[in-house]
Amino acid sequence: MSNRRDFIKKTTLGTIGLGTFIVANGMNKAEAPFSSVEVKVKKKPLIISTWNHGLPANAETWKQLKAGKPTLDAIEAGMKIPEADPNVRSVGYGGYPDREGKVTLDACIMDHNSNCGSVSFLEGIMHPISVAKRVLENTPHVMLSGEGALQFALSEGFKVENLLTPEAEKDWKKWLEESKYKPVINIENHDTISMLVIDADGNLSGGCTTSGAAWKMHGRVGDSPIIGAGLFLDNEVGAAAATGLGEAVIRTAGSAMVVELMRQGKSPFEACKEITERIYEKHKNHRDMEYLQVGFIALNNKGEHGAYSLRSGFNYAICDEEKGNRMEDAKFKMTWDK
Numbered sequence: 001m002s003n004r005r006d007f008i009k010k011t012t013l014g015t016i017g018l019g020t021f022i023v024a025n026g027m028n029k030a031e032a033p034f035s036s037v038e039v040k041v042k043k044k045p046l047i048i049s050t051w052n053h054g055l056p057a058n059a060e061t062w063k064q065l066k067a068g069k070p071t072l073d074a075i076e077a078g079m080k081i082p083e084a085d086p087n088v089r090s091v092g093y094g095g096y097p098d099r100e101g102k103v104t105l106d107a108c109i110m111d112h113n114s115n116c117g118s119v120s121f122l123e124g125i126m127h128p129i130s131v132a133k134r135v136l137e138n139t140p141h142v143m144l145s146g147e148g149a150l151q152f153a154l155s156e157g158f159k160v161e162n163l164l165t166p167e168a169e170k171d172w173k174k175w176l177e178e179s180k181y182k183p184v185i186n187i188e189n190h191d192t193i194s195m196l197v198i199d200a201d202g203n204l205s206g207g208c209t210t211s212g213a214a215w216k217m218h219g220r221v222g223d224s225p226i227i228g229a230g231l232f233l234d235n236e237v238g239a240a241a242a243t244g245l246g247e248a249v250i251r252t253a254g255s256a257m258v259v260e261l262m263r264q265g266k267s268p269f270e271a272c273k274e275i276t277e278r279i280y281e282k283h284k285n286h287r288d289m290e291y292l293q294v295g296f297i298a299l300n301n302k303g304e305h306g307a308y309s310l311r312s313g314f315n316y317a318i319c320d321e322e323k324g325n326r327m328e329d330a331k332f333k334m335t336w337d338k
């Protein structure tokens, strides 16, 4: 899949070599007036992902990018790591189930041409990110849900597996004793892995995958598979992804709004902060406020990144050539009331 802009980018890169590109007032060289002052912007692959489980995911995605794999393949490979990790309680295998003891999964993936694939309320498939990618590649649709998503996955050769580990089942049975629904989305239970990538061509892509809120109602879908809520990107501007209480992110079209603020000139950090504060303003008198946590990561098309969360505890993994793969704590508006 290629368009005129891809062609211009590739042609420009071809003339100046991989590793740098030249911009003038946000335009690439092919589009800039001849007399413009040229500003060299360092351009390297860069990956950012939410939470500690972003670290091994980044490492795999980085390895794949360096091996020359297509960016979406690299994102898929990276996100499969936490999906298959039984110790991650908020993603894929080992994820906490809903109130009925069923592990239901949400995921999406999006490329620089705004092609998207998404699955929601999918049961029994270890790698929902892979099914989301197949939706993008092999269907005329953006999103498949529930039984239909499962039928599609089976038709694509995926196998049904039991995703409820004994440890997650034990915790669910303990929760059943009181059955109080009070989600705490913080470092202890990790939440969604969302990943944003700027690749060697300067193109943006991203993905999200999660088992959603622990002990949710059966059928509940969070923000993570919803393009514009859990993930959004515009290759002309930047990319953003969310973590935290999906209901709050859906109500505010969170990731799309972060990208729109970057379009208006805000840095990734400023955009994440402003939308987080908007979510706070909209929810400060809401019943969800007691346990509300949201966080955003963002990456613009110059390779600048940032993050911000409503409450303390959110961190994200960053991987680039210069500094390797490391964690950074996000700045936040408030600490938890204990």
Ligand code: GLY
Pocket (backbone or CB within 6 Å): 191, 192, 210, 211, 212, 213, 221, 222, 223, 224, 242, 243, 244, 245, 246, 247
């Ligand atoms: N952010 C994940 C969820 O609410 O499902």
